[in-house]
Amino acid sequence: xxxxxxxxxxxxxxxxxxxxxxxxxxxxxxxxxxxxxxxxxxxxxxxxxxxxxxxxxxxxxxxxxxxxxxxxxxxxxxxxxxxxxxxxxxxxxxxxxxxxxxxxxxxxxxxxxxxxxxxxxxxxxxxxxxxxxxxxxxxxxxxxxxxxxxxxxxxxxxxxxxxxxxxxxxxxxxxxxxxxxxxxxxxxxxxxxxxxxxxxxxxxxxxxxxxxxxxxxxxxxxxxxxxxxxxxxxxxxxxxxxxxxxxxxxxxxxxxxxxxxxxxxxxxxxxxx
Numbered sequence: 001x002x003x004x005x006x007x008x009x010x011x012x013x014x015x016x017x018x019x020x021x022x023x024x025x026x027x028x029x030x031x032x033x034x035x036x037x038x039x040x041x042x043x044x045x046x047x048x049x050x051x052x053x054x055x056x057x058x059x060x061x062x063x064x065x066x067x068x069x070x071x072x073x074x075x076x077x078x079x080x081x082x083x084x085x086x087x088x089x090x091x092x093x094x095x096x097x098x099x100x101x102x103x104x105x106x107x108x109x110x111x112x113x114x115x116x117x118x119x120x121x122x123x124x125x126x127x128x129x130x131x132x133x134x135x136x137x138x139x140x141x142x143x144x145x146x147x148x149x150x151x152x153x154x155x156x157x158x159x160x161x162x163x164x165x166x167x168x169x170x171x172x173x174x175x176x177x178x179x180x181x182x183x184x185x186x187x188x189x190x191x192x193x194x195x196x197x198x199x200x201x202x203x204x205x206x207x208x209x210x211x212x213x214x215x216x217x218x219x220x221x222x223x224x225x226x227x228x229x230x231x232x233x234x235x236x237x238x239x240x241x242x243x244x245x246x247x248x249x250x251x252x253x254x255x256x257x258x259x260x261x262x263x264x265x266x267x268x269x270x271x272x273x
Contacts, residue, residue: 014038016072016141017272019149020133021080022048023175025058026269029067036255039067040266042227044175055132062140075144076272077129077137080174082193083107084127084148089117092124100126116151120158121188125151149268150191153181156271160251162186166221170248171206172267173226173234178202180209189213199237207241217242224248225267 018027024044097113127148172179182190194205225248248264
């Protein structure tokens, strides 16, 4: 989706991507002329906020982060929440957006609902963006594009696995929630997001999902992306129950002023460019 304001003229080679959730946000800045990511930062909140608190927190961050106080040629916004669902394109009707969401998400009558087309899967992602955040960024930057995190994850992983002949069980790890994206022979088999607190919650959703899809933890390949490493208790408990565990790779082509934590961290954020 694109929100536009043609009254603002931007003469710059810098692009901003910002990923926003109720638990925190991250952003990076790409200098397009040199294909270099010059800024990459992740900020976690002390507690899960509501959308109004999120806006107040965002304003404070934008006032204190010097890198964000400039003009950008493009701004990409990623809404990272559980207010989304996938609909096959052949069954999609844009007058039924609320109906698609109401069975698996808590939505209000006042919520703004929109959708994006996932080309590689020929499906539609229906979701609720944080409209107060969009309005603030519109006032600040003018034209920008916004998407749901599921669109970026699904399209990016399907692209990475386009020639795969096996089953890959991707787990995108963020603070207090994970996205599970399962691809079988380059086709999307499953997508969902789950909140977790303990490592037992974490492994439960992985194993329960595998069981429901008749996937054997002794056979499929589990691929971690996002905010996780081998020292984490979440990695260790997964390795105990799943035989084949590995870390993913963004396979990006950018240069960096400062390298990211790993080749698989900030996956959706960097893939949004």
